[in-house]
Amino acid sequence: MGGNAKERARDKIAALTRHGLDLVTLWQESSEALADAVPYYQAPCWYTLDPASLLVTSHFNKGMPQLPPEWLAEEYYGDDVNKLADIARSGPGVSTLHEATGGDPTTSPRWHQNMELGGDQELIACLRTKSGEVWGALGLYREPGQPMFDDEDRDFLRAVTPVLAEGARRSLLLGEATDPEGADGPGLVVVTSRWEIESATPGVERWLSELPDGDWAAGRLPSSVLAVAGRALRTATYPDEPGEVAVSRVLSRSGRWVVLHGTSLVSSTSRRVAVIVEPAHPGRIAPLLMAAYGLTDREQEVTRHVLQGDSTTDIAEHLFVSAHTVQQHLKSVFDKTGVRSRRDLVGKIFFAHYEPRVRDNEHRAGAGQPLRGGPLVHDPLGEHVAPPGRR
Structure with a gap:
């Protein structure tokens, strides 16, 4: 070719x-x-x-x-x-x-x-x-x-x-x-190249009101949102190049961290930026492992490395512990999850929490709905609930 x-x-x-x-x-x-x-x-x-x-x-x-x-x-x-x-x-x-x-x-x-x-x-x-x-x-x-x-x-x-x-x-x-899962889902505001608010999803004002120096009622965006929008808007200047997702982590007025994602939206007639605002959650897999199996923080770290295919030596180097300590953590993880090997651990977590998401996304694709990027979590009664946030 x-x-x-x-x-x-x-x-x-x-x-x-x-x-x-x-x-x-x-x-x-x-x-x-x-x-x-x-x-x-x-x-x-x-x-x-x-x-x-x-x-x-x-x-x-x-x-x-x-x-x-x-x-x-x-x-x-x-x-x-x-x-x-x-x-x-x-x-x-x-x-x-x-x-x-x-x-x-x-x-x-x-x-x-x-x-x-x-x-x-x-x-x-x-x-x-x-x-x-x-x-x-x-x-x-x-x-x-x-x-x-x-x-x-x-x-x-x-x-x-x-x-x-x-x-x-x-x-x-x-x-x-645009279609959040759960009450704590992210919000979105679209900003034009003239720094005007073009549109916003319901509930985004709740997130923006938590950011310093903004005034949603007066139509004034927080400086942190404008900064992320500006970084993303610069990438829209070059329509033949891929735009990066600008990311910023901001401490809200209530004392919790909020993550802003800015991405350019280029069309033939305008340059716009979508800024997504959401709470700063840990990786989805961590709270899932804690809720489902009662793993400690260190056991969660070890499990995450196992899911990614890391060897015992790799895990020990990442966590600055001995290979023996990694093996002890693995033994505890196996006991709590009811498996006997790394492969069984990966398979169990996939089929319990990720395979349902794959099937859910197949249905969503057929229905024209947005796809989801994280695992699907079960509540204690075995029903699916919204995942506990995003990376």
Whole structure:
């Protein structure tokens, strides 16, 4: 595929991520752009991942409204290669099944699953921001007899996936602000390039009133909101480049921390900024583990590293403790969660808290509703409740 086609595709994807699209629309239109640069079989598989755990929270494939349960079972319980979390943790962030199997994909259970659907080759690319957070993954496939995914394909995807990662993060933020889960959900205010309030979601005034030096009744935005809006608006000056999500952490009048996210919304006629305001919650996985299993703070940290695929040595280095201490924490985690191995721990947490979110997002995609980026939490009666905040 010529360099001009790849350059046009990259520019188109960068532009798409700046238009404030919902996530499904972003995936659909990005799929069309990708087809010109990296030809694929049927349709791409798009995933969102929880950056705190690297577990799947949603899946979108135009021709597959529901992810087969056997695929999820193989991903989290099977002994295989080219798994999403492994690629997300890798330096390159892009891997093909042929590479991962040393050129013999028939040794991989996922290859046999893919072949049943007509796909011989598989390429997985993680959607990782420049700051290192992984917000999703992309799966591309080719049928038997087609050219192999090559270095040019991988180089192109490594260049464009940070843009897609920021786009996914932005779409999840906007979706949660416009259709929040629970009473403590975020609010959104759209600001024009002339610093005027164009629109706002119901309840956003509650958040803005907690910020210093603002006066919602008089239409005066807090300086912290204007600062974030200004940073985001600067990225709108260059419509061919991906806009960064500006982030600021502000101490409110009530003494709690509030997080502001600013992202540019570029159209053919105007430049605007969406500023999302929400309480500064810890990572969603931490309160989930505490509520569901009674894990201590350190046990939660160890578990999070296990979910991300870190070894005992890796965990010890991250937490500045001995490998023996990590093993003691793991033994306690296994006892509290009722599992016997790391793989069982990952599988249990995924199927208890993340697989329900995947299914919920499949329903939401079909209904035209915003997708969610965090795990779905159960209350003590076994019912789903809103997650305890966002990263």
